[in-house]
Structure formats: C-alpha cells, structure tokens
Amino acid sequence: MKNKFLYILVSAALILGCDKALDITPDGRLTLDDVFQDENHTEAYLNTVYSSIPSYSYYYHFFTFLAGVTDECQDADVGNTPGNIANIWITGSMTPSFNPLENGPAGHGKNHYNTFWTGIRNANVFLANIETANISAEKDRERYKAEAQLLRAFYYLELIKQYGPMPIVDEPFSPAFDYTSLTRPTFQECIDFIVNDCDEAIANPNLPIRITLEPERGRFSKAVAHAVKSQALLYNASPLWNPENNTAKWQAAATASKEALDALTQGGEYQLFPDYEEYFFSRSDVNPSPRDRETIFERMTNGHPSFRNTNALPSMPGQFKVGVTPTQELVDSYDMVATGEPAILGYNDEDHLEPIINTESGYDPDNPYEGRDPRFYATVWYNGALYDNIAGRIHVVETFAGGADALKKTPPNKKNTHTGYYLRKFHDPKLQNRQKAQSRWKKYHLAEIYLNYAEAENEANGPTTEAYNAINAIRQRAGMPNLRTGLSQDEFRQRIRNERRVELVIEEHRFWDVRRWKILDQTDKLVTGMEVIKNGNDFDYKRFVTERRNAWQDKFLIFPIPIKDTSIIPDFNLNQNPGW
Template sequence: MKNKILYLFVSALVIISCDKALDITPDGRLTLEDVFKDEHQTEAYLNTVYSSIPSYSYYYHFFTYIAGVTDECQDAAVGNTPGNIANLWITGAMTPDFNPLENGPGGHGKKHYDTFWAGIRNANVFLENVETANIPNDKNRERYKAEALILRAFYYLELIKQYGPMPIVTKPFGPAFDYTTLIRPTFQECTDFIVNDCDEAIANSYLPLRITLEPERGRFSKAVAYAIKSQALLYNASPLWNPENSTAKWQAASTASEEALSKLTDGGEYELFPDYEQYFFSSSDINPSPRDRETILEIKATGHPSFRNTNALPSMPGQNNAGITPTQELVDSYDMLGTGEPAILGYNDEDHLEPIINTNSGYDPANPYDGRDPRFYATVWYNGALLDNIAGKIHVVETFLGGADALKKTPPNKNNTHTGYYLRKFHDPKLQNGQNAQSRWKKYHLAEIYLNYAEAENEANGPTVEAYNAINKIRERVGMPNLPAGLSKDEFRKRVRNERRVELVIEEHRFWDVRRWKILDQTDKLVTGMEVIKNGDNFEYERFVTERRNAWQDKFLIFPIPIKDTSIIPDFNDNQNPGW
C-alpha cells in the first residue's frame, strides 16, 4: 500500500479539448498544481475519485457472482474450472497473501483492498485542493466537495466491511510520511468518520437529493449519503462489531434509517418500484419524473454498458455456462403466499436433508414449488417453470433426471445445474439469445433501507409498529401477507433476517450479512440441492448435499490484512485480524 499511496498517477487526467491539448510536464505528467489551476482538469480529477468504484455483479471472475460462495447459490464452475473463485474459496484457500475473490480475469477494481485505498487517496487529494481550485462557480465547488466526501465515506465503508477498522486518513501522504505511525482505530471510530462525512454532505445545500439529468447519471447524491450512513450504522450495531449488544448502537442505526426513509420518501421522491421482477430488468430512467423511484445508485461496469443476457438453461441455444445455481437452502427460505408463513422452519440434521416442515403454512412436499412467495418465481428457475422465449416458444423447464435442463451430479459440468435450479433474477425472458439486458447493478435502493430500519428498530426497541410497518411495506409490494402480530423480539429478528435474504438475494448482501450476524458457521458449511425423478406424470423429490465447504470458521468473518502492509506497518502486524 505504501507505494500505491505515495505515487499519484495522473495519466487519466489528461483531457484533450477540441482545439488544444493541455500542457504537460516533460515526463508526460501533470503536476497537482497544474491540475487544480484548470477547471476542466479539476472536474477530471473528481472523475478519478469516482473511478475506484468496482464493477461488482458477475465481474469477480468470468460471469461469477460472489453469491456462488454463499448459501444462496453454488457455482457451476466448481469441479470444472480450477481457477474459478468458488473452487478456491470453498477449500479455505484464502491467506494474507492470497484472496480467492481476486483470482483470475474479472471486472474493474476487483482487488478491493488496493482499489478502495486508491479511492480514499484520490478523495483526500481532491478535498485538500478543492477550496483553492479554479472553479468559477461556487455552487459547483460546494457540490464537488460534497460528492468527494460521500465517495470517501463509500470507500471506507466498503473497506472496513471486508477488512475491519482501517486507519482514518484525511490528508494525502507526503513523500516523508512515516507509515510506522499508522494505528488501527476501533470500528466505532471508523463508523463515526463515515457518518460525519455523510452528514457534512447531506448538509450541503447544493447537493441534490436525487439525480434528475441523464448526463449526471452515476453522480453521488444526498440519497447515496443517507444509504451509506444507514448501512454503516447497521454494521456497527451488529454482533460482529457490537459484542456487548449496545442498545445505543442499535438506536443510532434505527434513527439514521428512519431519517433516511423520511427524507427520501416524503414528497414521493423515492418509492418502491411496483414490480419486483421487472425492477431488475432495466436501468433507472434519469429525469425529473422517473418511473423508477426506487434506485439510489446504479453501478455501470467498466467495459460493459449493461448486464449481459446470459443464458441459464442447457436447452437455450448457445448456452455454455449455467453460472451460479440457487441452493435448496435459498428455495426453503421463501414463505407461502396464502398464509405468509415459513414453509420450512429449519432442519433436523446437520446435512439439511430432513427439513422441519411448518404444517400450518400450507406447504406440500409433493408439490414444493406451489403457492410460494412471488419473489421465488422472480428469482429461481425450477422444475416445471415456464420460460416463454426459446426460439419463440414456451419452454417448460425440465430439471428432472433425463430432462432437457437436467441436474448433472457426476461428472459435474458447467452447463447444467448442480443443485436442481437455475438463476432467473436479472434474466429477462423476453430477450432473444445474445441480446443485452439494459440494466445496471443496483448498489443501493430503497428496499434495503426499509430492511435496515426494521432490523435496527427491533433490536433497539423490540418489534414496534414502526418495525412492522417497514417490513410489511416490502412484503406488500409483492402481495405477501403482513407478518403476524405479537411476534417476540427473537421471532421478529428471524423473520426480518429471512426477509432480507429473499428481498436482496444475489445482491451481495448475504455474503456480508452472515458475517456481521456471526452465523457463518451455521450457513456456510454445506449447501444442498433437489434431485427430481419423473415417474409417469408424477415427480419425486430427494434432497442431497451438493457441496461441502471449508471457509466457515470464525477467521473468515473478516478478511486478513494483506501481508504487503503488515510488513511495513507495525500496528497492522501486531493487530492482524483474528485467525490470520
């Protein structure tokens, strides 16, 4: 990190106008003084601060989501592609010198430790110079400053979620900086720093609440600051960073999320998109009166304008990679539509082969996919599901043994599901093979803040009316019944965690949620699938363990600080994360 922080590469700042090229020094680099004397170069440097936002989505490896190393999904590349991140992750291959999530080809900014520190460094350079920069319009100056503050908060939050508390740095490092003086603060101190940056940006009258102009797509707004603040305080209050279970931390998280919802939804600036499935098929429309008022921040993957319409079923023309396939554990998490009750309450065995069926829910083991939460049908292709666009015809998904989309246990291959399911979320069935879905990764959207509020409010004050209202708002969108009245705090906690699981599925929340809740040893030891056998017109269903994993121990709650930094920063070496 030392060298990466010390040297400022500004080649990306060289902007050639229509009539002249900016002067550069003989070695081909602009000096910082030159950059901030020029209005256009100053704006370009702010773009450089933005440039450390990673691609996310399926860019960790070739068409790989990190959901494939959670209990949401199994990656079909396991057993087929040795360098795939899931192959490496499930064996427990991570070390202070090797992060499996960074292995192989992938998207922009995949090496998160370096990427986020680069973002912090560039934000600090910008904030150090913006007050005296050549920006004739003071409104622009104030808005740029607010954006840089939110960007710094964003990078810090993403960094500490993964690596734990990191030194709070507010100034660019000079050539003579003594790195041995860097000290790890507490997670609370990092959270306070993030919140302060967000609050300062929110107080800025020149920063808009919502982006309404297409040329400004991707710029940070007050809504982004509210979302970051809500998430940061929720993480700070969670068991991983709140072992004493301080009610004050939960109350701070609840208050922040309540304020965010009030500021965002009052006046109708933000509201839940009416159709859950369709919401993930398109990019937000940026204008003063948009159809999509739920999205707070979308990520445009570098090098790709949008999600690709990746084929998911072997029966689809040109399909050659099933990608991540949903697990039986994920399928079991969807409630019943008619009663609103969980179908499966847990398991009688460690291998999850003996489900505890909720006999009051209406679940029928002989017809396991009937009458489930509508979000199930928007997320999972299952045996008997209808796909209406294979060569212009309706296709019945056949995952049964011998079917067109059959489960393949042995030998494993990357074309067929390993679990008995395929991923439907993000896959628009109306698009023809090879077409791109015009959508972007929704990093923050309103549904998350409702769920943040419901969780924090319950932990701070029990299942209050406000906590119920927040979670029921989410359920109402898809036509699910309200949660039953009279739940205890523990019962409500279980329901809100499950609600978060099915609402935000495959959106990278589950990977971090099970860590902040400290339940990795309950969720990540194995995943199961469903083998379907066809007998005439009937089907039999048999659960089986499809993958056992070795990355569930407590040390995997927090990633190790890379060895390159522990070797030059004594406090990092003395306070390496537990187990590493």
C-alpha cells in the first residue's frame, strides 16, 4: 500500500502542486498506513468520505433555496442583494470561470465540482486500503466497502448531472500520474460505472436495507443504492442523454425502479408517509419500527442549523427575509381535488398572462384557491390562507394591496412577497418565529422512486396499469383522485411531469428535470405572480410578469467544465460542454 495520495481534479492548483503529494491524513498527524492499521481510524476515514455530501436545502446562499432559480419560485433577494445567487443567475452570468450558484458565503460543499471530486478521491483511497485494513469483524469490512462504493456512485451521479460525463476514476492516482492522459467517456459509460457500484452494494449481505440504530443515522443503506440506481438510469434515458429515444434505456430505468419498489416495499419495510404536509416537518425516527418509513436518506446538518421558521411571513415579529416565494406557474400546476383534472392547461401568450382554463376541471378564476390539490395548501401561503400561532393568534394571510402581507412591486424588498405568495413547505406553522424545527433535508424518499417508475414505464411501454398504479399511489397519499384512465402516452407524460412538479416541489428536482427533459426554453424565460385587489368583500386577481430571465438557452442544460481543469486536461479543452 502506498503512503501517498493525491487530490484528483479538485482544482488546477492542486494538480499543479502534485509534487507535494500528501503522506498524512487530513488531521495532519497520521499516515495512511497508521489509519488503516487501526479500526477506529479506518471508520473515521469512512466518515471523511461521507463529509463531501453537500448541505443542499437553503445553504446555497444566505437562506437561499435552489428553487429560486427555477420556475417554482422567485427569490425575494432579487433586486435587493446583489450577491444573491438568483440575482446573478437570471442574468445568464455563468461562465467556465464563474458559477453563480457558488457565489456568496455559507453552504457546506457549495462548490459542487470540487466537493464531488474530493468525495470520489476519498472513496477511492478508502477502497484501495480497506481489503488489507485491520478490521476485527469481516462483516464490518464488507459493510464499509459497500458504503464507500455507494458514496462513490452517489458523487459521480451528482457530478455528471451537472457537468456531463467525467473521467471514470476507480483508484487513487500515483504521484507520477499524467493528468493530460485523462479523457471523457460517454454518459452511458459513467452510468454503467455508477450502476455497477450500486449493484455491488445491493448484493452485499452486510449492508442493511435501512438504518435502525440512532448512532448510525446518516449512513448509507441498500435503499440508497436502489434510489441512486433508479435516478441514474432515469437520467440516462431522458432526452438530454438519450436524443435518439432508445427504448431500451427507458426499459432499463423502468426495470431498476420496479426492482427498487419491490425490494423496498416488501413486508412494509418502506411505505409512503400517510400525511404529505406533516412529512416535511420532522426528521425520520431511526429504530426498527419507525413511524416514518418513507425516508431513504436525509441530510444531516453537518454543523448547520436545522430548518427554522425563517423564510415565513413579514408580519412575524423580527422577520427580515422571506426567501423564495412561489410563482404563479407553480400555483397553476395544482389540479382540482374534486375532479382530479388540471385547472390550467397552459397559456395563450408567451408572458403567461392568459391562462387556458380547463372548463371541465371545476376551476373558478374568481376563487382561484378553492378546491385545489391538498399539496397546494401544504406548500403555498396565499391570500386568505390561515397561518397559525403568531403572537398566540391565528393569522389570515393578506397579500392583497394594502394587506398585512402585501405584495410589494415598487420598489421590491426582501420582507414581502414578490409574487403574491409565500412558501409554506418545510416551515411548520405551529412553530414560533426562529424556533428550530426537527426536520432534515430529505435527499431520497420513496415517492421519488414511484415517480421514476411511472415515467420510465410510460416511455418504455406506454401508460400501462403498472404506470398508473405508481402515480396513483402518490396521488392517493395526497388525497387526490386517481388519474383518468385512457390517457395516451403523450398525455400521460404530461401528467407525470406535472405530478413530479407538485410532489417534489422545492426538493431540487425541478432544476434538473427541466434540463434532462430539454424544456428549459419553455420554463425558464420568465415567472409570473398574482396581484390581488380587494373590492369590499370580494377580490380581483391580476397576473403580472415578476421576473424575466436570461439563463434558458441550450448551453445552460449542462454546466461548463471549470476553466482551471480545461487548461490542464487537453480532452476537457477539446470537449468542453456545448456552448461554453
């Protein structure tokens, strides 16, 4: 075993500095030989592999969700805080030397390119040494190995979702390694590598299907392997990476997601949490018989605070920032509960000011918030919504002009909504302002796998009974009617895409979904809001464009490879991502 190891592709500076290869671990005291001859230090090094999992959530900037640069939300810091990521993103300012999502302070692992390569490097170092490590129980060695393989697969998937195919590295580099020899594989080859790591983890009898001991909270399980594999194959089959629409890729994705559902739901091991709204207010209970059987992996805080009622309403005492505020496009995506049909079918104009109302749905434009999907009420505070426990009283949300929570158009500020709505999801209304919640960021949960399966099955075989059953399981949990039968494949595709939008809202899926579907030019040119005017006891509703954006061109489907690495690796320079 070699004592020396290198950071790979973390940055050009580290590559150039490879003559000073590290022969100590990050704590500055032990050599790798020392680490892997001590069981406690070996397990500690595995914790180092875990440490590259980003915080996600609102850590991209100061209480900023990624949703603020999608058509789900507008960030209220736009127009107020120049360094806010959304303020920079919407101008189309991304370049190979500048990523707006990495701007500003805070956020563990916010620089994803470096973070994910660091995680891959640490996983490779661990895997290169675990076979000869001094481990007393062979079952522990095998479990550690499975976790490291799965972490490597996770980091690779997160990396290639953002930057496209990356060199496949499965062992630590020697100090004399020639980085100019690295080449880019195909996206398929990267997916094959990820799937192989997942399959080996799934086949490992020492990796549990779920975590049941509190001291092991935050460790990966077989369920995570199924989730990573399901998502990887779905992305591989999607239009961005499957332009020829190879049905075999969709079938592979459908098969993997079906196998995941069968393995996870067998014996009730995993199941959808009964209450959609409540699910996001607490962290999973880690024990052999948990109440929460939906969560597959939730992000621990890594020293950061948990969710707090920070991005709430300006009427709350001391409130200074409302964060991301839901768009009218998001509100329009919620079906009617009585009929199960879409309220809005699209728009007659490019500015989304003339909605196409589904007259068969039961939607009333004069009472736009009545009778909607229960997930709407769990996600959005709107004019007339009830917000609990403010100074010991129930607060009626007033976004109408002159109301306590009114929309502020001129000039905008960070204390009031820019769209006419406030974000409710993740923020328990029964908690006082700034009171800490117990909730954690749910990176993977069972609902996603149902949705993955429904989408892939429809693309591979049409809207089969199995595809219907998967999407209807999600709708039934939410209190929504089953989808109307007899839909065509195209119609079912639109319904499943919308179902993903409302079920996984603000969970960072929308940002990547519109890219893998190649519909960025349809979703990200602008967002709208709703201005409400009170006339006696009635309200008038007027749509308006609240933000126009310039990050919707095809080049924004995949991020540019950072310029530091294109200057070091010739193949990166020759094969930079399209448009950059």
